[in-house]
Amino acid sequence: MESVISVKNLSKNFGATRAVKNLSFTVYKGEIFGIIGPNGAGKTTTLEILEGISVPSGGEVEVLGLVPSKQLRELNKKIGVQFQATSIQKNMKVKEALELFSSFYEGPTQKDYLIDLLGLSEKMSVKFDDLSGGWKQRVTLALATLHEPEILFLDEPSMGLDPSARREMWSLIRLLRDRGSTIVVTTHYMEEAEQLCDRVAMIYSGQLKALNTPHELLNEGAADCLAFTSAGLSREYLKSLPGVERVENNLDEFKVYCDDQQTTAYHIFAHCQEKGILLADFKFEKGSLDDLFVQYLEKEKIG
Amino acid sequence: MNAIVKLASLETKMFFRDRLSMFWTFLFPVVMIWLFGSMFVGDNMSQKAFAEYFVPSWIGVNIVTTSFFTLGTVLTNYRETGVLRRYQSTPLQPWKILAAHTFQGTVIFAISALLLMIFGMLLYDLTLPAYIGSTLLSLLISILAFFPFALFLTSLAKNAQSAAAISSLFLNLMLFLSGATFPLEMMPSVLQYAAKILPLYYVIQLLRGTWTEAPITEYGFETAVLIGIAIVSVVLAVRFFRWSGK
Numbered sequence: 354m355e356s357v358i359s360v361k362n363l364s365k366n367f368g369a370t371r372a373v374k375n376l377s378f379t380v381y382k383g384e385i386f387g388i389i390g391p392n393g394a395g396k397t398t399t400l401e402i403l404e405g406i407s408v409p410s411g412g413e414v415e416v417l418g419l420v421p422s423k424q425l426r427e428l429n430k431k432i433g434v435q436f437q438a439t440s441i442q443k444n445m446k447v448k449e450a451l452e453l454f455s456s457f458y459e460g461p462t463q464k465d466y467l468i469d470l471l472g473l474s475e476k477m478s479v480k481f482d483d484l485s486g487g488w489k490q491r492v493t494l495a496l497a498t499l500h501e502p503e504i505l506f507l508d509e510p511s512m513g514l515d516p517s518a519r520r521e522m523w524s525l526i527r528l529l530r531d532r533g534s535t536i537v538v539t540t541h542y543m544e545e546a547e548q549l550c551d552r553v554a555m556i557y558s559g560q561l562k563a564l565n566t567p568h569e570l571l572n573e574g575a576a577d578c579l580a581f582t583s584a585g586l587s588r589e590y591l592k593s594l595p596g597v598e599r600v601e602n603n604l605d606e607f608k609v610y611c612d613d614q615q616t617t618a619y620h621i622f623a624h625c626q627e628k629g630i631l632l633a634d635f636k637f638e639k640g641s642l643d644d645l646f647v648q649y650l651e652k653e654k655i656g
Numbered sequence: 657m658n659a660i661v662k663l664a665s666l667e668t669k670m671f672f673r674d675r676l677s678m679f680w681t682f683l684f685p686v687v688m689i690w691l692f693g694s695m696f697v698g699d700n701m702s703q704k705a706f707a708e709y710f711v712p713s714w715i716g717v718n719i720v721t722t723s724f725f726t727l728g729t730v731l732t733n734y735r736e737t738g739v740l741r742r743y744q745s746t747p748l749q750p751w752k753i754l755a756a757h758t759f760q761g762t763v764i765f766a767i768s769a770l771l772l773m774i775f776g777m778l779l780y781d782l783t784l785p786a787y788i789g790s791t792l793l794s795l796l797i798s799i800l801a802f803f804p805f806a807l808f809l810t811s812l813a814k815n816a817q818s819a820a821a822i823s824s825l826f827l828n829l830m831l832f833l834s835g836a837t838f839p840l841e842m843m844p845s846v847l848q849y850a851a852k853i854l855p856l857y858y859v860i861q862l863l864r865g866t867w868t869e870a871p872i873t874e875y876g877f878e879t880a881v882l883i884g885i886a887i888v889s890v891v892l893a894v895r896f897f898r899w900s901g902k
Binding site for chain 2: 404432433436445449458493
């Protein structure tokens with residue numbers, strides 16, 4: 354597979370704070386690559402270094418064969434960026450914004466195709482400030498993709514969107530990938546990473562913790578869990594069972610994370626049967642990236 | 657080239673879209689002239705003498721207010737709200753942004769200068785500049801000296817508040833010390849020398865001079881000073897252009 358981004362031992366310091374530590378990864382052409390992690394993990398910093406806006410403190414970065422911080426103008430012709438917290442002029446109409454940004458690029462743009470694809474035609478003469486969050490995201494996505502960029506960087510593209518707008522955003526992103534762009538996306542919604550990304554890099558406190566397909570990450574790391582309600586069981590007892598990694602509870606609602614669901618379930622059932630304890634709503638649940646996330650964070654705390 | 661034209665025309669269009677700020681921008685200088693007229697016109701100063709003294713100075717002051725308050729404030733706001741950041745990841749170069757805003761400022765300034773002149777002609781017997789070509793050239797040089805200077809200074813500000821503070825300081829200093837509002841002859845000689853450090857002093861000398869006395873060729877020193885300032889501030893504005901507040 355052809356690689357479009359390669360990062361080797363990247364680090365970035367802001368004064369004494371080490372925002373990114375020794376990060377290495379490769380992004381291949383045509384994939385949707387997710388960077389996930391909690392707020393303040395270094396996702397945006399990493400993205401800004403790839404976009405050439407921020408200069409790395411150490412390590413090597415190559416994007417489309419260019420060094421971003423040194424060949425920014427060349428790079429900007431080939432990449433598209435949707436920022437997390439930027440806007441365009443409040444008084445600018447959608448039509449004007451599209452025309453303005455089209456004029457920045459040499460050669461024809463896919464403006465008309467995007468207007469059609471994103472359903473912008475009805476909003477063309479609305480001022481940017483008067484648009485709802487979802488429409489603003491669509492407009493900035495259009496501005497980022499006018500020139501059919503080889504790589505599209507999206508920083509938290511679905512932040513502030515309602516669930517249906519978020520799903521629409523995902524299908525748009527997939528469509529853009531199918532049209533030939535490689536996509537790098539940051540998110541702290543685990544569901545987004547699971548549904549959208551081909552591969553996911555998990556970052557906590559500036560370090561790479563895991564990198565794989567969402568499916569493999571779950572198989573490797575995320576413990577499956579048993580969920581049930583019972584008034585007669587204690588956390589301590591459940592923790593003492595073989596193979597149990599972690600117990601979460603909210604009053605009498607329990608979640609027991611374990612290596613082997615069947616064995617642990619057998620122990621719980623046997624114990625309850627013997628003692629005459631009532632069990633209700635017993636479910637076998639598959640681990641999600643959300644759980645994996647919490648698992649890593651807790652390990653971090655203990656470590 | 658296309659990008660500059662698009663950006664300049666859009667920015668100008670958007671200024672006129674904000675009716676309220678447009679109203680105040682154009683009203684302020686006219687009100688000031690009217691206020692000063694009520695103060696100075698009388699036995700010692702004829703209407704025409706007043707107008708020939710104050711209208712060119714207020715046109716000069718207008719270059720300062722436009723450069724700091726219209727251009728500087730807009731770009732500081734764009735820097736804060738991420739508009740410039742958004743441009744940073746496109747092939748658009750900083751000088752094109754500065755040029756587009758300079759064009760926008762020139763249009764706004766031209767309108768308020770015209771309003772001032774018409775107001776002066778209607779109320780105070782002002783005549784058209786005697787050396788109109790020289791006056792226009794002086795205005796152009798003054799704009800090139802001031803606009804980039806203000807864009808550079810306000811880009812040093814961390815946020816809109818400190819940009820406003822920088823702008824107010826410069827405006828007030830120049831208002832009172834450059835002979836725009838009070839005749840320099842009224843001031844102690846120390847302040848008369850201090851005035852000559854301020855760029856607005858030269859703008860006003862040029863405008864007043866070409867309006868009534870002589871063509872721009874007679875004001876070689878003033879012109880040279882302003883061209884010098886123009887070159888330095890263009891270089892500074894482009895070199896120290898900042899995309900974001902960080």
